[in-house]
Amino acid sequence: xxxxxxxxxxxxxxxxxxxxxxxxxxxxxxxxxxxxxxxxxxxxxxxxxxxxxxxxxxxxxxxxxxxxxxxxxxxxxxxxxxxxxxxxxxxxxxxxxxxxxxxxxxxxxxxxxxxxxxxxxxxxxxxxxxxxxxxxxxxxxxxxxxxxxxxxxxxxxxxxxxxxxxxxxxxxxxxxxxxxxxxxxxxxxxxxxxxxxxxxxxxxxxxxxxxxxx
Numbered sequence: 728x729x730x731x732x733x734x735x736x737x738x739x740x741x742x743x744x745x746x747x748x749x750x751x752x753x754x755x756x757x758x759x760x761x762x763x764x765x766x767x768x769x770x771x772x773x774x775x776x777x778x779x780x781x782x783x784x785x786x787x788x789x790x791x792x793x794x795x796x797x798x799x800x801x802x803x804x805x806x807x808x809x810x811x812x813x814x815x816x817x818x819x820x821x822x823x824x825x826x827x828x829x830x831x832x833x834x835x836x837x838x839x840x841x842x843x844x845x846x847x848x849x850x851x852x853x854x855x856x857x858x859x860x861x862x863x864x865x866x867x868x869x870x871x872x873x874x875x876x877x878x879x880x881x882x883x884x885x886x887x888x889x890x891x892x893x894x895x896x897x898x899x900x901x902x903x904x905x906x907x908x909x910x911x912x913x914x915x916x917x918x919x920x921x922x923x924x925x926x927x928x929x930x931x932x933x934x935x936x937x938x939x940x941x
């Protein structure tokens with residue numbers, strides 16, 4: 728029985744990775760660079776430490792990461808100006824189901840707390856999460872399982888009773904390392920053989936998750 732659902736934020740709860748990808752691709756195209764899926768799988772859902780191998784493949788991106796990050800934030804801030812504009816399909820249905828059935832819900836994001844809080848303010852239907860843990864509150868980001876291990880311990884649940892919903896390769900690696908159930912909702916990272924090996928369950932969107940929790 729699932730007693731806890733842990734949600735990634737960017738690309739999972741909110742349609743932000745599309746806007747982040749646009750920032751990278753716009754900058755890359757201006758410099759005649761084509762970013763592939765290998766690059767995106769390597770940087771999505773993690774911090775600069777683990778993204779370094781992919782950034783090193785494209786020095787023009789690596790050396791201008793601050794400018795690209797600023798453009799990414801600008802895109803996302805603009806996109807979140809209207810309430811629920813970035814909320815992923817079925818998120819409210821899942822949150823309501825969990826609340827009605829006493830299933831704990833937490834957020835575990837590699838992003839900073841202030842940024843995550845900005846996205847949560849974008850929701851028209853406020854929700855009280857059981858725990859929120861962000862990248863600036865931990866030592867090691869995904870694919871290290873620290874963030875998931877901490878949430879699981881804090882909420883006093885067992886890993887095998889915990890469904891983690893992720894859209895990234897790095898998130899799935901961390902979920903498996905935490906011995907939890909690794910759920911995948913495809914977004915900007917296209918499923919490949921490695922992701923197929925890692926995931927325990929896959930959902931087209933959040934509307935399909937409650938029936939799995941029954």
